[in-house]
Amino acid sequence: MNGGLPRRLLLPLCVILVLLWSLLPILWQVTTSFKPNSELLSLPPLMPASPTFEHYRVIFDEQPFHHVLVNSTVVAFATTLAALGIGSLAAFPLARLPIRGKGTFLGIVLGASMFPAIVTVGPLFVIIRELGLRDTWWALVISHTSFSLPLTIWILTNFMRELPEDLYRASRIDGCTPWQSFYHVFLPLCRPGLAAAAILVFLFSWTEFLFALTFTATEASRTVPVAIALFPGLHEIRWGEMAAASVIVTIPVFLIVGAFHKHIVRGLTVGAVKG
Numbered sequence: 187m188n189g190g191l192p193r194r195l196l197l198p199l200c201v202i203l204v205l206l207w208s209l210l211p212i213l214w215q216v217t218t219s220f221k222p223n224s225e226l227l228s229l230p231p232l233m234p235a236s237p238t239f240e241h242y243r244v245i246f247d248e249q250p251f252h253h254v255l256v257n258s259t260v261v262a263f264a265t266t267l268a269a270l271g272i273g274s275l276a277a278f279p280l281a282r283l284p285i286r287g288k289g290t291f292l293g294i295v296l297g298a299s300m301f302p303a304i305v306t307v308g309p310l311f312v313i314i315r316e317l318g319l320r321d322t323w324w325a326l327v328i329s330h331t332s333f334s335l336p337l338t339i340w341i342l343t344n345f346m347r348e349l350p351e352d353l354y355r356a357s358r359i360d361g362c363t364p365w366q367s368f369y370h371v372f373l374p375l376c377r378p379g380l381a382a383a384a385i386l387v388f389l390f391s392w393t394e395f396l397f398a399l400t401f402t403a404t405e406a407s408r409t410v411p412v413a414i415a416l417f418p419g420l421h422e423i424r425w426g427e428m429a430a431a432s433v434i435v436t437i438p439v440f441l442i443v444g445a446f447h448k449h450i451v452r453g454l455t456v457g458a459v460k461g
Contacts, residue, residue, distance in 0.1 A: 212436065218429035226425050241426035242434075250405045251431060254413040258392060258435070261323055261409060265330040265391040266384050272331070273338030273383065274376070278368045280339070281346035282354050292343065299336035303396050311400055325401040326409065330394060334387040341386075345379030346372055381446045389439060410435045 218226065219241055221234040245251040280288050310329055311320075319325040349372065357367040373380075395411040402408045410431070417428045 215429045215432045215436075218425060219433050221426060223426060241430035245427050245431050245434075249413075249417075249427070251413065251434075253405050254408050254410050255435070257323065257405075257407055258409040261326045261330065262388050262391040264323065264327045265334065266387045268327060268331040269334045269338045269387045270380060270384055273335055273342050274373065274380070275368075276335075276339050277342035277346055278372060279364075280343045282351075282367075282372075283364065292340065295336045295339050299333075299340075303333065307396060307400050310397070314401055320401055321403045321407050323407055326391075326394075326398060326407065329397045329401065330387075330391040334390050338383045338387060341383045342376065342379050345376055345382075349375055378448075385442060385446055388442065392435070392439065 217233055220237040220239070222236055222238045222240065225234055225236070279285055280292060314320050314325045314328070319328070353371055353375075354367055357371045358364075362370065393411060394409075395415070398409045398412045399415070402412060405413075414428055414431050414435075417424050417431070
């Protein structure tokens with residue numbers, strides 16, 4: 187009995203340690219964003235003695251931060267819609283239609299996702315420049331969609347495979363075409379899978395840095411990660427402004443994950459347990 191108590195406490199203790207390890211950087215950024223410049227490099231205290239909103243005022247009044255927020259929002263939503271639209275159209279035949287080589291195709295899709303972005307950024311830059319799309323939203327939407335499609339197709343294919351096979355047969359007996367079966371029967375039932383894929387694609391596009399740095403040149407299309415990276419000046423690093431900007435761009439992520447966490451868990455764990 188005495189030896190069982192530490193074992194029961196071990197798991198909660200590990201969970202608490204993991205939470206602290208994960209949340210500490212976020213809490214640090216939040217406290218830093220409210221510290222005046224005179225306290226930024228002083229340890230202790232960890233908490234600001236005189237909290238201020240000056241850093242938040244600066245990034246909106248003296249920096250074009252509101253514009254890069256709009257850029258990131260448009261690019262992330264457009265990428266999510268494109269990836270879900272193309273990915274669902276590819277996932278349905280792979281999951282339900284009698285097509286040869288479906289396993290091979292899925293293997294190729296998964297293999298394509300293993301290529302690091304740095305390998306393809308050069309050819310993509312040449313293509314985007316020749317198309318006249320550099321420093322536009324389209325350059326980022328196309329590149330982000332191409333890299334998020336493999337994961338989207340994989341998630342939606344596995345989710346559609348878990349739906350009862352009789353659904354497709356019944357819809358065909360009732361006179362539905364494959365397109366009607368996909369649009370009217372499978373898509374409404376795939377909302378958890380769509381939500382899981384959507385949040386992952388959105389987070390990837392919202393935080394992506396390499397393509398955004400390479401394919402943009404001005405505030406016309408520059409996104410949040412690049413804007414934050416360019417905050418440091420020639421003779422100083424603006425820790426307060428960088429922390430305030432990081433807090434602002436993290437808030438939408440928390441809200442989206444909090445709103446759709448049940449769908450995300452179901453979408454990512456589908457097929458893990460067989461009844």
